[in-house]
Amino acid sequence: MKLYDNRQAPNPRRVRIFLAEKGLAIETVQVDLVAREQKSEAFRRKNPLGSIPVLELDDGICIAESVAICRYLEELHPEPALFGRSALGRARVEMWNRRVELGLLGPVGQVWVHGSPLTARLLTQIPAAAELNRGVVARFLAWLDRELADREFLAGEAFSVADITALCTLDFATGLVKITVDPALANLARWHAGVSARPSSRA
Amino acid sequence: MKLYDNRQAPNPRRVRIFLAEKGLAIETVQVDLVAREQKSEAFRRKNPLGSIPVLELDDGICIAESVAICRYLEELHPEPALFGRSALGRARVEMWNRRVELGLLGPVGQVWVHGSPLTARLLTQIPAAAELNRGVVARFLAWLDRELADREFLAGEAFSVADITALCTLDFATGLVKITVDPALANLARWHAGVSARPSSRA
Numbered sequence: 519m520k521l522y523d524n525r526q527a528p529n530p531r532r533v534r535i536f537l538a539e540k541g542l543a544i545e546t547v548q549v550d551l552v553a554r555e556q557k558s559e560a561f562r563r564k565n566p567l568g569s570i571p572v573l574e575l576d577d578g579i580c581i582a583e584s585v586a587i588c589r590y591l592e593e594l595h596p597e598p599a600l601f602g603r604s605a606l607g608r609a610r611v612e613m614w615n616r617r618v619e620l621g622l623l624g625p626v627g628q629v630w631v632h633g634s635p636l637t638a639r640l641l642t643q644i645p646a647a648a649e650l651n652r653g654v655v656a657r658f659l660a661w662l663d664r665e666l667a668d669r670e671f672l673a674g675e676a677f678s679v680a681d682i683t684a685l686c687t688l689d690f691a692t693g694l695v696k697i698t699v700d701p702a703l704a705n706l707a708r709w710h711a712g713v714s715a716r717p718s719s720r721a
Numbered sequence: 722m723k724l725y726d727n728r729q730a731p732n733p734r735r736v737r738i739f740l741a742e743k744g745l746a747i748e749t750v751q752v753d754l755v756a757r758e759q760k761s762e763a764f765r766r767k768n769p770l771g772s773i774p775v776l777e778l779d780d781g782i783c784i785a786e787s788v789a790i791c792r793y794l795e796e797l798h799p800e801p802a803l804f805g806r807s808a809l810g811r812a813r814v815e816m817w818n819r820r821v822e823l824g825l826l827g828p829v830g831q832v833w834v835h836g837s838p839l840t841a842r843l844l845t846q847i848p849a850a851a852e853l854n855r856g857v858v859a860r861f862l863a864w865l866d867r868e869l870a871d872r873e874f875l876a877g878e879a880f881s882v883a884d885i886t887a888l889c890t891l892d893f894a895t896g897l898v899k900i901t902v903d904p905a906l907a908n909l910a911r912w913h914a915g916v917s918a919r920p921s922s923r924a
Contacts, residue, residue, distance in 0.1 A: 566864065567820065579809070586815035593808035605796035606782070613789035617770065624827065646847045661769065 520545035521587075522564065522572040527551060528623070528690035530571040531721070532584045533591075535682045538718035540595045585615070588679055600679045607674070614673040614680035621658040623687045625651040630695045655691065659703060666705035670712065677713070685713045723748040724790075725767065725775040730754060731826070731893035733774040734924070735787045736794075738885045741921035743798045788818070791882055803882045810877070817876040817883035824861040826890045828854040833898045858894065862906060869908035873915065880916070888916045 521537075523530040523546040537544060549555050549570050557568040565572045565582040573587040574580050581587050592601050602611035631637050633648030662684075666672070672680040688710060691697040701707070713719060724740075726733040726749040740747060752758050752773050760771040768775045768785040776790040777783050784790050795804050805814035834840050836851030865887075869875070875883040891913060894900040904910070916922060 566868070567824065575809075581809075581812045581816055583816045583819040586812045586819060589815050590808055590812035593811065605793055606778075606784075608796065609784045609789045609793035612792050613784055613786045616786040616789060621770065641853075642849075644847060644849045644853065646845075647850050650844075650847065665769070 519573055519575050520547055522547050522549050522556075522561075522570050522574065524549050524551050524570055526694065527570065528686040529569075529584045531686045531689075532679075532682050533571045533573070533587050534721035535686070535718045536588045536591060536600060536679065538721035539598065539600060539677070539682075539716075540591060542591070542595060585679070598677075600677070600682070602673065602676075602678060611673045611678045611680055614678070615683050618672070618680055618683045618687060622655065622662075622691075623683065625654040625658070626687055626691045626695055626697065629655065629691075629697060634695060636694065652697065655697060656700070659699060659706060663703035663706040666709045671709070677716070681709075681713050685710070685719065722776055722778050723750055725750050725752050725759075725764075725773050725777065727752050727754050727773055729897065730773065731889040732772075732787045734889045734892075735882075735885050736774045736776070736790050737924035738889070738921045739791045739794060739803060739882065741924035742801060742803060742880070742885075742919075743794060745794070745798060788882070801880075803880070803885070805876065805879075805881060814876045814881045814883055817881070818886050821875070821883055821886045821890060825858065825865075825894075826886065828857040828861065829890055829894045829898055829900065832858065832894075832900060837898060839897065855900065858900060859903070862902060862909060866906035866909040869912045873912070875912075880919070884912075884916050888913070888922065 521530070521533060521544055523534065525548065534546075549561065551570075555561060556565075556570050562568050564574060564580040567582065569582065571584055571587060572580050572582050573590065581590055589601065592599070600611075602608035628651040629648050631641060632643045632645065632651070637643070662672075669675065671677050672684055688699070692699060699706070724733070724736060724747055726737065728751065737749075752764065754773075758764060759768075759773050765771050767777060767783040770785065772785065774787055774790060775783050775785050776793065784793055792804065795802070803814075805811035831854040832851050834844060835846045835848065835854070840846070865875075872878065874880050875887055891902070895902060902909070
């Protein structure tokens with residue numbers, strides 16, 4: 519199998535970190551997002567929606583969507599479990615992963631497409647939408663900081679895919695999207711330092 | 722266990738249909754969204770993000786996020802499988818469920834919050850954001866129509882949670898959000914008639 523990847527984008531990094539946590543190494547193919555290669559006819563045969571990451575299996579079947587890829591890898595390589603243990607544990611990981619996706623990744627993405635000079639050529643930007651979502655991001659991070667007061671990881675005592683989503687989102691936000699995180703959010707900073715210290719974060 | 726629910730909102734309906742497909746009946750508690758009951762201090766003790774649905778277990782533990790709830794129910798009651806069968810089948814359901822969430826439910830939600838007179842009191846609406854997302858919705862539905870040309874259900878030959886997400890989103894879009902679907906999308910119309918004919922759709 520091989521992974522269609524890009525070193526700058528947050529979603530393929532989620533899969534790379536997931537692979538690293540599992541101790542797996544697979545072939546990666548870099549997709550040139552600046553040249554819009556993901557929107558080409560050739561790539562749309564792998565994923566008609568023209569987005570990455572995509573996992574291509576040896577028989578040519580393609581799986582798109584970061585979490586669908588990660589779930590597939592979890593089924594093939596169950597340990598260490600990154601989607602939780604027990605029915606309730608797995609529900610909690612799913613809940614937290616979705617909270618981060620809906621409450622943080624989505625809004626950060628809106629700031630990116632509507633507020634960055636790097637995406638201005640892709641659509642008619644709506645500056646008010648960027649501004650609105652900056653506020654959403656700030657409020658979500660403040661809430662996340664309070665939630666992290668009493669535990670090491672987002673979904674409890676074990677590192678999970680929810681931490682991967684949050685790490686990739688936060689690094690994308692403070693990197694390419696140039697969002698500043700309030701340094702007073704000490705629990706968030708402690709969590710970020712912890713997950714960034716894992717070798718997988720360099721994937 | 723009981724479900725914190727609302728009859729007009731699309732996300733709790735996803736869980737109700739899921740329960741109906743499983744043949745399960747559980748207690749539901751109606752949450753008054755017009756009165757913003759979901760944002761009350763009492764409700765935030767169940768879900769700090771102040772959203773529904775929430776599944777409350779008999780010991781008081783609460784699971785938020787529709788898909789986290791559905792996954793928990795799938796673990797307790799595996800049949801009929803609504804998240805797919807086999808590693809690849811489950812990856813495909815996850816991929817399709819996410820495609821519908823990201824490509825349709827998200828944009829329909831943006832039209833709702835930025836374009837409906839019913840939500841005008843909740844935020845400073847950005848009419849351009851509503852308009853932009855109307856276009857996103859129209860293009861996604863046209864693509865979905867082409868995808869549905871050669872199969873009965875979104876993720877393949879079996880009804881899945883991806884169909885539930887799409888049904889609830891489309892009915893919400895054409896209902897409260899007042900989005901008109903191009904009647905030329907014949908495959909989409911055939912799919913919609915099929916899933917709407919299932920008894921669970923009345924849940």
